[in-house]
Structures are given as C-alpha cells and as structure tokens.
Amino acid sequence: AQSVAQPEDQVNVAEGNPLTVKCTYSVSGNPYLFWYVQYPNRGLQFLLKYITGDNLVKGSYGFEAEFNKSQTSFHLKKPSALVSDSALYFCAVWTGANNLFFGTGTRLTVIP
Amino acid sequence: KAGVTQTPRYLIKTRGQQVTLSCSPISGHRSVSWYQQTPGQGLQFLFEYFSETQRNKGNFPGRFSGRQFSNSRSEMNVSTLELGDSALYLCASGPSTGRSYNEQFFGPGTRLTVL
Numbered sequence: 541a542q543s544v545a546q547p548e549d550q551v552n553v554a555e556g557n558p559l560t561v562k563c564t565y566s567v568s569g570n571p572y573l574f575w576y577v578q579y580p581n582r583g584l585q586f587l588l589k590y591i592t593g594d595n596l597v598k599g600s601y602g603f604e605a606e607f608n609k610s611q612t613s614f615h616l617k618k619p620s621a622l623v624s625d626s627a628l629y630f631c632a633v634w635t636g637a638n639n640l641f642f643g644t645g646t647r648l649t650v651i652p
Numbered sequence: 653k654a655g656v657t658q659t660p661r662y663l664i665k666t667r668g669q670q671v672t673l674s675c676s677p678i679s680g681h682r683s684v685s686w687y688q689q690t691p692g693q694g695l696q697f698l699f700e701y702f703s704e705t706q707r708n709k710g711n712f713p714g715r716f717s718g719r720q721f722s723n724s725r726s727e728m729n730v731s732t733l734e735l736g737d738s739a740l741y742l743c744a745s746g747p748s749t750g751r752s753y754n755e756q757f758f759g760p761g762t763r764l765t766v767l
Contacts, residue, residue, distance in 0.1 A: 572753045583656075583742055584758040591753070630695065634753040638708050639685055640744075642695035 542567045542635045544614075546643035553621045554651050561616040561646045563631030572634035573614045575605055578645075579627045587629075590614060601625070621650045654679065656745050656759035664765045670731040673762045677724050677745030683707075683754055684726040686718060689740040689761070698741075701726050702748055730764075738766045 544565045553559045565571050572591055576584040588599025595607045605616045616629060631643040657676045665671050677684050686698040697710040701720035720726045724745075730737055740761045746754040 576758075581760075581763075583760040584744075586757070589755075638683075638700055638754060639697040639710070640687075640695075640756060641697070642687075644694045 542571070542633045543641055544573070544631045544633045544643040546629075546631055546646045548646050549644070550647050550649070552649045552651060555623055556620050559618050559621040559625070559648065559650070561629050561631075561648060563614045563616065563643060565612050565614060565631075565633055567633060571607075571614075573605075573607065574632040574634070574640065575599065575603070575614075575616050576630045576632060576642075577627045578630065584630065587616070621648075623650045623652050626650045656743055656757055658741075658743050658759040658762050660762060661760065662763045662765075664767060665733050666767050667733055667735060669733050670729065671733060671764060673728045673730075673741055673743075673764070675726045675728070675743030675745075675759060677726070677743075678757055681745035681747050681757075682724050683746040683748035684720055684724065685744045685746070685756060686726070686728050687742045687744065688712075689742060690736075690738070695742070698728070733766045735766050737764065739764060 574589045575587040578584050587603050588597050590597050590607045598604045603618050626649050629646050632640040635641050659674045683702045685700040687695050689695045700708040704720045715731045718728045742761045743759045744756040746756045748754045
C-alpha cells in the first residue's frame with residue numbers, strides 16, 4: 541500500500557531563514573508525490589508534484605522539493621521563508637485506488 | 653475556468669439528522685473525489701465518482717454515500733449524523749485523462765458541525 545509520513549507536527553522558522561518540511565514515503569513501484577498547502581478556512585492548494593524526471597522539483601511560491609529514492613524522502617524546501625508561508629502543509633502520494641493518501645500535516649509558523 | 657465550488661460552505665446540524673453536500677467540478681472534469689478532514693484523523697478519502705459511477709471507496713460506514721449527475725456535479729450524503737462527523741469535507745475534481753494518476757483540484761470545503 542502507498543503511504544506517506546510527516547514526522548513533524550510543527551515547524552517554526554524565522555523569517556528569511558531557509559525552511560524544510562519533511563516527508564517520507566512507502567510505495568511499491570514508482571511514486572507519484574505531491575505537496576499541498578492549506579490556509580485557514582481554505583481548501584487545499586497544489587504546490588508541486590514529482591512524477592518522473594529531475595529529482596529537484598520546483599513549484600509555486602518559490603517552494604521546491606527533492607525526491608530522494610535511497611532515503612525514500614520528499615522534503616519540501618524554500619530558501620527564504622516569508623511570514624505569509626505560515627500554513628498547514630500536506631505531503632501526499634497517489635494510490636492505486638485512484639485517490640491521494642495524505643500525511644498528517646505539518647503546521648509551519650514563520651516568526652517575524 | 654472557474655474552480656471547484658462547494659455548497660454550502662458552513663452547515664450546522666444535530667445528531668441523528670442527515671445532510672447533503674454539493675460539489676461542482678471544474679468544467680470538463682469528469683472525476684469527483686470526496687475527502688474528510690478532521691483534527692484527529694487528518695485527511696481521509698471517502699469515495700470517487702466518474703461518469704456517474706462510484707469508482708473507488710474509502711473505509712467509511714454506509715452512512716456516507718454519494719452520487720454524481722450527468723453534468724459531473726456530485727453530492728455527498730451523510731445519514732444519522734454523529735458528533736464525530738463534524739469535519740471539513742473537501743471535494744476534488746480531476747480530468748481523469750487515462751494517465752496513471754489523476755491531477756486533483758480542490759474546492760474550499762464545507763465545514764459541517766454536528767451538535
């Protein structure tokens with residue numbers, strides 16, 4: 541079965557510092573991995589995806605993620621955090637049952 | 653193109669009642685999926701509809717049901733509401749083009765509160 545895990549419930553980072561939100565995956569075959577962001581009282585917004593190709597994936601709002609097959613990780617990164625990046629971030633994997641399996645979410649707080 | 657729309661945005665019901673939520677997908681999308689989001693269980697897949705047929709189903713009791721109409725609009729119904737059904741219900745639509753994954757676009761959700 542396809543699954544992902546987000547080991548950190550909360551990540552705090554100072555504005556201007558680089559940020560990392562961690563995600564590990566467990567899949568059979570080639571993984572299709574996604575990052576979504578959720579702002580208060582909003583639905584999920586797509587950030588980026590890894591299907592095939594370059595291990596470094598660039599997405600919306602300056603975010604990027606690195607697919608690491610040996611470590612089965614797909615961490616979300618941004619070189620310089622903004623206060624407006626504060627939100628709930630979800631890693632997800634496409635399952636064989638035509639749906640997304642989501643991690644438990646990581647709340648990112650960027651401190652001014 | 654307009655995005656995925658969900659109505660109503662907020663709903664308050666009491667235990668034992670039933671509720672119907674509506675989702676209008678992006679024009680041209682034929683796949684509609686429903687997810688439940690709660691603080692304790694996170695985001696969980698409920699079911700997916702394609703061409704008016706339920707194609708996949710998550711691990712939820714039979715009180716949760718859905719349907720899809722010929723215009724791809726979908727409704728989700730929860731009968732005999734329980735306190736634990738309080739959640740944000742998210743709908744996602746996708747083109748389902750036959751690739752091995754189906755890009756999903758999410759609506760803003762319906763916040764259901766059961767008292």
